[in-house]
Amino acid sequence: MSRFIDTIVAMSAKSPNGLTTGEPHEPVRRTWAEIHRKARAGAAELVAGGLQPGDSVAILAADVAQVAHTVQSVWLAGGSTTMLHEPGHRANPAAWQAATLQALRTVHADLVLLGRPYESFAEVLRAHGFAARAIDETERPGAGEAFVPVEVGEDAPALLQLTSGSTAEPKAVRVTHGNVMANLEDFSAARGFGRPDDVMVSWVPMFHDMGLVGCFLGSLTTGMEYVAITPAEFLGYPGLWQELMHKYRGTMTAAPNFSYVLMARQLAATEPGSLDLSCVRIMGNGGEPIDPDAMHRLMAAGAPFGLAPETLACVYGAAENGVLITITPEGERMVVDVVDAAALEKNRRAVPAAADAAPGEVRRFPLLGYVLPSVSARIVGDKGEVLGEREVGTIQLRGASVAAAYSTEAGIVPATDADGWLDMGDEGYFVGDRLVVCGRRKDIIIVGGRNIFPTDIERAATGADGVRAGNVIAVRVAADGVGGIEKESFAVLVESRQHDDPAAAERIRDAVAARVLSDVGVRPARVLVLPPATLPKTSSGKLRRAAARDLL
Structure with a gap:
């Protein structure tokens, strides 16, 4: 049996702790033992229904408690899980359905388990050739009393985690039992998870690796x-999180x-x-991307x-590594690296800035801690050469x-090269x-020969009067002649409550362009002022x- 399954079984048996859901209206607490008993019953039903070791099972549910036992049921039955993305309140139903069906094809789903409130989606799934069951159908008390978990090895897939990459070539990270357990052991030990008084409080969805692996x-x-x-409960009232x-x-x-930007606003207005x-x-x-100024606020x-201040842990993570890649030591405050903008953008070197450098001449990045023990990381250049300290290049993991x-x-398809290195697609340095x-x-x-990161533009634009903080996106604009753009440039899209006032919108466009020019040294080809949401x-x-390019 994999160490991942052994750990779940053992901890569910001995821990008196559990999961509370339903806040703020109807909180319900279930112990890990109660959840595991329900998981065993569900696993027995899945195996009786024909689930085979290695089968791919997708789950669509909003109820965290329901997800908590269902994912365990699948793992105990020998399958892998994929948490499907729930539709946001602004989602186009047809687009969400199409994306969901594509996700199921991507993970080659053998079964889709539907929880509240998505049970009615079964008809659509079956019409497209996917087997579907309601999670409630697997919840039969006592069914798992004699169930023995299906034997799985360390190399068996535990998660097929959907990525947010290109929609042209959707993919899911194949996270094995060994992968996920190595990462869990790394970060749990690094920050001492599971102390007697520890309580995790989270709103991050279970379809995100931070919510599923990191928190749950x-x-x-x-x-x-x-x-x-749930995210809906948090976004409806962000103050609930700290309460x-x-x-x-x-x-x-x-x-x-x-979400920490929202927390800062809520705390500033709290008695x-x-x-x-x-x-x-x-x-x-x-x-x-982490905004150091927002974290200071x-x-x-x-x-x-x-x-x-020591509570804030700026980290780097990705589904390709379970969840966490780096972590900051306990008791350490956020450290910000202030570097020369010209050296970074033209020479790809993170040279410490002069103490008297103007704000527009520097770029500020938080240090994201040290790499966890089960991971090796390196920075490579355009030709694959390994770079030294403060040389900017592509981050690779093994x-x-x-x-x-x-x-x-x-x-x-392989995620790593012949030597086991994974290209993260992120630029960074040590x-x-x-x-x-x-x-x-x-x-x-x-x-103009400068490599500019959009976050620098977005932070500058956020400082313009009338712009909704945190609702700014900078995107590359191709040199296609459209709209008078004859060379590679960029556009800035901002939300404002004054979008329908022509004079105010014009002032905001000018203010954004001026702020970006002042702080970053380049002028956007276009500034779009859009309604909220x-x-x-x-x-x-997020x-x-x-x-956002589709809005141009």
Whole structure:
């Protein structure tokens, strides 16, 4: 039996802790033992229904408690799981359905399990040739009392994790039992998961590797208490997140940068003394570019509530490594590397900036900690040569936790080269043993021989009056002559509540262009002022830069 399954079985038997869902209206707590008993019953039903070892099972459900036992059922029955993306409140139903069917073809789904509120989707799935069952059909009390988990090895797939890459060639990361357990052991040991008083509080969805592996499995495999709300509950009222940390004495959480921006706003508007966040010891920030200035604002806003600066852990992660790749040491505050913009963008070197450099002459990146023990990381140049400290290039990974393959509609394809190295598609550099990530290679905007990362443009544009903070996207614009654009450039798309006032919109366009020129040294070819809720986002609220190009 894999160590992953052994750990789940053992921890479910001995831990008194469990999972709380349903906040803020109807909180319900279930112990890990209760959830595991239901998982065994579900596994017995799946095997009786014909599920074979190695079968690919996709799951679509909104109820975290339902997902918690269903994923275990699939693993105990010898299958691999794929968490399907739920539609966001702004999703086009037809587009979401098409994307879901494509995802099922990508993972070659043998079965789709449907939970609340998606049971009615079964008819559509069957019409397209996919077997589908309601999760409720597998929930038969007592069915798993004599069930023995199906034997699986370390190389068997545990997760086929959908990526957010190109829609032209969708793929899913093939994460094995050995991969996921190596990563869980790495980060759990590095930050001491599972201490007697530990409580994880999360809103990150289970279809995201941060939610599924980092928060859920990080809690389950260490026997930690876990409080989970859905993205819809969080986005509907962002203040609920910190209120639950206060209520349950949460010690850990993890989320992408934008949600900490929302937390800072909420705390700034909260009555001092109404929350006690001194219990929090880890707030992992990853999954998207980290804005150091926004994190400084968060720490300032959180100080009156006992939130210590040392709680913030800026990290680098990816589904190709389970979830986490780097982690910052406990007790260490965020460290920001301030580098010379010209050396970075023209010479691809992260040279420390002069102390008296103007704001537009520097770029600021948080150090993302050290690489976890099961991973080796290196930076390589355009010709594959290994680069030295502070030389900017492509990040590559190799190790026990690194996935070796992707699942595609055409079949399984290698993720690594002949020597086991995985190209992450991210640009970065090392400062000593600490990793810095500059941005996605495919998103780099090349203007006048400079390699500009869109996050620098977006942060500058956010400072313009009238722009909705956190609702800005910079995208590359091809030199096709359309709209008078004769050479490679970029556009900036911003949301504003003043979008329908022509004079105000014009002022915002001018202000954005001026701010970007001042801070980054380049002028956008176009600035679009859009209504609120226009920029494309994932169902967990993250901006989708590639999809935003369709708005041009």
